[in-house]
Amino acid sequence: MPATTKTTSQLLFNGILSENPIFRLALSMCPAVGITTTVMNGLLLGVAVLFVQVFSGCTIAAIKNHIHPRIRIPTYTLTIATWVTVIDLILAAYLPDAYKQMGIFVKLIVAFAIITMRLETFACKNTVKSSFWDGLGMGLGFLLGMMTLGFVRELLGMGTLFGYDVLGVRPLLFFVLPAAGFFCVGFMMAIFNYVELAYNRSKTAKQS
Amino acid sequence: MKTTTVKNVLVCVLALLGLLLLSGCGQEHPFVQKTAFKDTSSIVIKFAGPVDEGRAKDISNYTVYEKPDPDIKLKISQVELSPDKRTLTLTFERELNQKQPHMISIKEINSEGRSLGSAFVSVKKLYLGYLFSVLIGAMLINNFVFSKYLGLCVFFGTSQKKSTAVGMGITFTIVMVFSAMMAWFLYQFVLKPYRLDFLQIVVFIGLVSLSVQAVDTILRKLNPVLFKAFGVYLVLVIANCIIIAVPLTLAANEYNAMESLMLALGAGVGFLIALFLMASVRERLELANVPPTYRGLPIAFVVAGLFALAFLGFSGMSIF
Amino acid sequence: MKELIRITTSLTLSCLIAGVVMGSVFILTDKAKRHNKQINISQTMLGLLGYDKDNPSPADLELYTVYRYIIEDGAVKTLGYMIPVETGAKGGFELVIIDLAGQFVNRFNLNITPENAAEPPERKAALNAVLKPPKRFTYADSTIIAKRGDKRMAYLLPGAFPGFKTFIHVMLALDPDFTIIGLDITEHEEDPGLGGEIQEDYFKNQFKGKSFERTRELLVIKEPLPKEYKQYLESGKGKELLKGVIDAVRAKYEYKDIYALTGATISSKAVTNGVKEMTSKFAYRLNIMDSVIERQHIPVAF
Known part of the structure; x- marks a missing residue:
C-alpha cells in the first residue's frame, strides 16, 4: 500500500468519527466499561492512551525501514510496552490519586488491540508526520468516547460532573454501578447505528 | 477427544487438592489432634486421649491471641469439657476475628495423671479452604469478565457459538496457568529482589507471547489433532487483557505459588464459564427478532450487562 | 545464518534502548513519587487534625512517629518500639523492647536520623545493627503522635x-x-x-x-x-x-x-x-x- 494521501484533517477526523475505536471498531472496550464512572477517569485514561498511541506510532514510523519483517510484531509489542511503562510511572508519580482510581487499567493499555492494529495498518507504511496525526485522531476518538460515557454515567448516576454537584440529586444510581457500563456502551453503539441507518436511508431516498 | 482433556485436567486438580488436604492437617503437639473455630466466639480443641478435668478446666491454663498481636490476650469466659474428656471448648467474651489465625498456648496437659508438658497450637481456617476460596473467588465472585470487565474484545469476538466458546476457554485456561506460573516465578525471584518491578509490563507481555509460542510448538508436535482444534484460538489469547491482568494481580498482592496457581486456574475457568453462558444466549438471539439498530454488538452488550448484574449477586460472598 | 545474526542484534539493540528509556524514566520519577506520597499522607493527617488550606497548621505542631516491630527470638516473642527521643540537636531513635506481659526488657540506641526513619530499608538496617541473628523482627504498625507546645x-x-x-x-x-x-x-x-x-x-x-x-x-x-x-x-x-x-x-x-x-x-x-x-x-x-x-x-x- 502506498503512503496515505489523506490530509491532516482527514486523518484526524477518521479516528474521531468514522473509525471511532470504541463505538465503531468495538476495540479496547474493557476500560470503556470498567472505569467510566466519572468524566475525570475517562479523560485521564484517554490521555494515557493518546500518549501511547501517538508516541508508539511515531516511533514505529521513524524506524520502519530498520525493522526486520520477521520480528515485526515483537518490536511493536516492545515499543508499546515501553511507552506504557513510561506513562504508568509518570502517572503514579505525579497524579497518585487518579492513578489509584484507574487501578490496573493503565498497565493494561499494553494489551489494547487498537494500538497494535494502528501500528500494523498505518504507522509502518507512513511518514512520522501522518502517523502522528493518525495517532492523535485515534487517541482523541478514544478519549472522546470515554468522556461521553463518563459524562452520561456520572451525570445520571451521581448527579455530578468532574466531582461538582450539578443536579443536586442522584437520578439513577444504577448508572454508576459497575454493571451499567455494559448497558451504556450497548446503548451508545445502538445510537451510532441508528444515526448511520437513518443517514444511509436518506441518501438512498435522495438518489432514487 | 475434548472430554478426555477435560477429564485429565479434572483428575490433576483433584489429586492436587487431595495432597493439600493431607498436608493441611498437621498439628504442633502430638497429643492435640485438631483445633477449629466453632460459632462466632469459641474454639474447639480435640485431644488424642482423655485429659484430667481439674487442670483442663482451669482458665489460667490457656492463653489465646491473634497471631499478629501476641501481646493482646483474648479473654476466655468459659471452658467446657465433653463427657468423654477428649473435646475441650473455649468460649470467649468477644467475637473472634476468624480471618486471623489464632495461637493457643496450653501451660500443661495432664492425661490420666501423667503430665504431657505444654503445648503451643494454632487455630486457623483450613488453608485448603482458603485456596478453594481464591479459586471460587476468581471464577465466580470476582469473575474477570462480569465483575472486573476485562478481556471483553475476545469475549465478544468468540462467544457466537458454543463450540468456539469452549475451544477458546480451554486454550485460554492452559496458556493462562502456564504463563501465570512463569510470571510468578520471575517476579518473586528476579524482578522483586533486584528492584526491577518497573519492568513488569514488558516482562509479563514477553512471557505471555513466549508461552503462547511454546504451547503452539508443543501442541503442533505432540498432538496435531488437538492443534487443529485449538490452534486458531492461540493467536487470540495474547489479545486478551486477562492474561496480563492476572500476573499483575499476582505481583501486586504478593500471592504465593499455590495461591497463584488457584487464581490463574480460576481466571481461566471463569472466562470459560462466561464465554459459555454468553454463547448459549447468543445462539438463541440469532432466532430472535432484534431491532435493526441493536443487531450484533449492541444487544450482546446489553445481555452482558444483565449477566454482570446477576454476577453482582455473588460479590462479597465469602466461602469458608 | 547472517539473517539470524541480524535479527538477534536488532532485537537486542531495541531491548537495550527500551530498557534505557524505562530505566531513566523510573529513576527520574521515583523520587517525585515518594515525595508526593509523603505530601499526600501528611495532608491526610493535617486534615484529620482540622487543618487545611484556609486554616494552616500552627508552627509549633510537631509530628512524631513510633514504629512497632514484633521480635522473635526462637519461640519467645517480644515487642520492639522504635521511639523518637531527644538526644543531640537533631534527635534520634531508641528501640525499647517490651515483653508480652507489658514488662520492660531492654533498650538500645539506634543509629538513624528522623529523616531516614521514614524509609523501611533504612530502619531495617538500623535495627539489624542491634538485633543480631537468630533474633528476627517483622514490622507491625506505626503510630503518629501530634504534639503542640509540650502537650500531646x-x-x-x-x-x-x-x-x-x-x-x-x-x-x-x-x-x-x-x-x-x-x-x-x-x-x-x-x-x-x-x-x-x-x-x-x-x-x-x-x-x-x-x-x-x-x-x-x-x-x-x-x-x-x-x-x-x-x-x-x-x-x-x-x-x-x-x-x-x-x-x-x-x-x-x-x-x-x-x-x-x-x-x-x-x-x-x-x-x-x-x-x-x-x-x-x-x-x-x-x-x-x-x-x-x-x-x-x-x-x-x-
Missing part, C-alpha cells in the same frame, strides 16, 4: 482491615482520651455507589466525637439516616448550618450507633469493627508503652 494533641493511626471486597486502608485520629477526632479512608476497592460511599462525609463523620467507652460498644444499625443528621455530617462541605442547630444535632446523635449505608451493610460493619479493634488495641498498647517510658525515664520527644 492527638494520635494518628494508619491501619487496614478486610472490607467487602479487598482491604480498606484508613487513618484514624484519636485525642489523648482516645475519643475519635476523625476518620479518613485512604484506600479501598469497594463498589462505587454502594460500599464506595464509605469515603463520603456522611458516613465517616459519624465516627467523630465517639468516646472510648462508646466506641467499644459501637454497633451498626439499619435505619435510614435522618435528614438533619446528614446535613450536620456534611456541614463541612460549605453547606453551613446555624451554630445552635449544630450543637443541638450533635447532642442528639452523639450516643447513636453508626447508620449503615444503603445497600452496603457489610462494608459499614467492616469499617465499624475495624475502627473498634484499632482503638482498643491501640489504647491497650499505648498505656503499656507510656508506663515503661515513665519508669525507664526515656527522654522521648513527644
Whole structure:
C-alpha cells in the first residue's frame, strides 16, 4: 500500500468519527466499561492512551525501514510496552490519586488491540508526520468516547460532573454501578447505528 | 477427544487438592489432634486421649491471641469439657476475628495423671479452604469478565457459538496457568529482589507471547489433532487483557505459588464459564427478532450487562 | 545464518534502548513519587487534625512517629518500639523492647536520623545493627503522635482491615482520651455507589466525637439516616448550618450507633469493627508503652 494521501484533517477526523475505536471498531472496550464512572477517569485514561498511541506510532514510523519483517510484531509489542511503562510511572508519580482510581487499567493499555492494529495498518507504511496525526485522531476518538460515557454515567448516576454537584440529586444510581457500563456502551453503539441507518436511508431516498 | 482433556485436567486438580488436604492437617503437639473455630466466639480443641478435668478446666491454663498481636490476650469466659474428656471448648467474651489465625498456648496437659508438658497450637481456617476460596473467588465472585470487565474484545469476538466458546476457554485456561506460573516465578525471584518491578509490563507481555509460542510448538508436535482444534484460538489469547491482568494481580498482592496457581486456574475457568453462558444466549438471539439498530454488538452488550448484574449477586460472598 | 545474526542484534539493540528509556524514566520519577506520597499522607493527617488550606497548621505542631516491630527470638516473642527521643540537636531513635506481659526488657540506641526513619530499608538496617541473628523482627504498625507546645494533641493511626471486597486502608485520629477526632479512608476497592460511599462525609463523620467507652460498644444499625443528621455530617462541605442547630444535632446523635449505608451493610460493619479493634488495641498498647517510658525515664520527644 502506498503512503496515505489523506490530509491532516482527514486523518484526524477518521479516528474521531468514522473509525471511532470504541463505538465503531468495538476495540479496547474493557476500560470503556470498567472505569467510566466519572468524566475525570475517562479523560485521564484517554490521555494515557493518546500518549501511547501517538508516541508508539511515531516511533514505529521513524524506524520502519530498520525493522526486520520477521520480528515485526515483537518490536511493536516492545515499543508499546515501553511507552506504557513510561506513562504508568509518570502517572503514579505525579497524579497518585487518579492513578489509584484507574487501578490496573493503565498497565493494561499494553494489551489494547487498537494500538497494535494502528501500528500494523498505518504507522509502518507512513511518514512520522501522518502517523502522528493518525495517532492523535485515534487517541482523541478514544478519549472522546470515554468522556461521553463518563459524562452520561456520572451525570445520571451521581448527579455530578468532574466531582461538582450539578443536579443536586442522584437520578439513577444504577448508572454508576459497575454493571451499567455494559448497558451504556450497548446503548451508545445502538445510537451510532441508528444515526448511520437513518443517514444511509436518506441518501438512498435522495438518489432514487 | 475434548472430554478426555477435560477429564485429565479434572483428575490433576483433584489429586492436587487431595495432597493439600493431607498436608493441611498437621498439628504442633502430638497429643492435640485438631483445633477449629466453632460459632462466632469459641474454639474447639480435640485431644488424642482423655485429659484430667481439674487442670483442663482451669482458665489460667490457656492463653489465646491473634497471631499478629501476641501481646493482646483474648479473654476466655468459659471452658467446657465433653463427657468423654477428649473435646475441650473455649468460649470467649468477644467475637473472634476468624480471618486471623489464632495461637493457643496450653501451660500443661495432664492425661490420666501423667503430665504431657505444654503445648503451643494454632487455630486457623483450613488453608485448603482458603485456596478453594481464591479459586471460587476468581471464577465466580470476582469473575474477570462480569465483575472486573476485562478481556471483553475476545469475549465478544468468540462467544457466537458454543463450540468456539469452549475451544477458546480451554486454550485460554492452559496458556493462562502456564504463563501465570512463569510470571510468578520471575517476579518473586528476579524482578522483586533486584528492584526491577518497573519492568513488569514488558516482562509479563514477553512471557505471555513466549508461552503462547511454546504451547503452539508443543501442541503442533505432540498432538496435531488437538492443534487443529485449538490452534486458531492461540493467536487470540495474547489479545486478551486477562492474561496480563492476572500476573499483575499476582505481583501486586504478593500471592504465593499455590495461591497463584488457584487464581490463574480460576481466571481461566471463569472466562470459560462466561464465554459459555454468553454463547448459549447468543445462539438463541440469532432466532430472535432484534431491532435493526441493536443487531450484533449492541444487544450482546446489553445481555452482558444483565449477566454482570446477576454476577453482582455473588460479590462479597465469602466461602469458608 | 547472517539473517539470524541480524535479527538477534536488532532485537537486542531495541531491548537495550527500551530498557534505557524505562530505566531513566523510573529513576527520574521515583523520587517525585515518594515525595508526593509523603505530601499526600501528611495532608491526610493535617486534615484529620482540622487543618487545611484556609486554616494552616500552627508552627509549633510537631509530628512524631513510633514504629512497632514484633521480635522473635526462637519461640519467645517480644515487642520492639522504635521511639523518637531527644538526644543531640537533631534527635534520634531508641528501640525499647517490651515483653508480652507489658514488662520492660531492654533498650538500645539506634543509629538513624528522623529523616531516614521514614524509609523501611533504612530502619531495617538500623535495627539489624542491634538485633543480631537468630533474633528476627517483622514490622507491625506505626503510630503518629501530634504534639503542640509540650502537650500531646492527638494520635494518628494508619491501619487496614478486610472490607467487602479487598482491604480498606484508613487513618484514624484519636485525642489523648482516645475519643475519635476523625476518620479518613485512604484506600479501598469497594463498589462505587454502594460500599464506595464509605469515603463520603456522611458516613465517616459519624465516627467523630465517639468516646472510648462508646466506641467499644459501637454497633451498626439499619435505619435510614435522618435528614438533619446528614446535613450536620456534611456541614463541612460549605453547606453551613446555624451554630445552635449544630450543637443541638450533635447532642442528639452523639450516643447513636453508626447508620449503615444503603445497600452496603457489610462494608459499614467492616469499617465499624475495624475502627473498634484499632482503638482498643491501640489504647491497650499505648498505656503499656507510656508506663515503661515513665519508669525507664526515656527522654522521648513527644
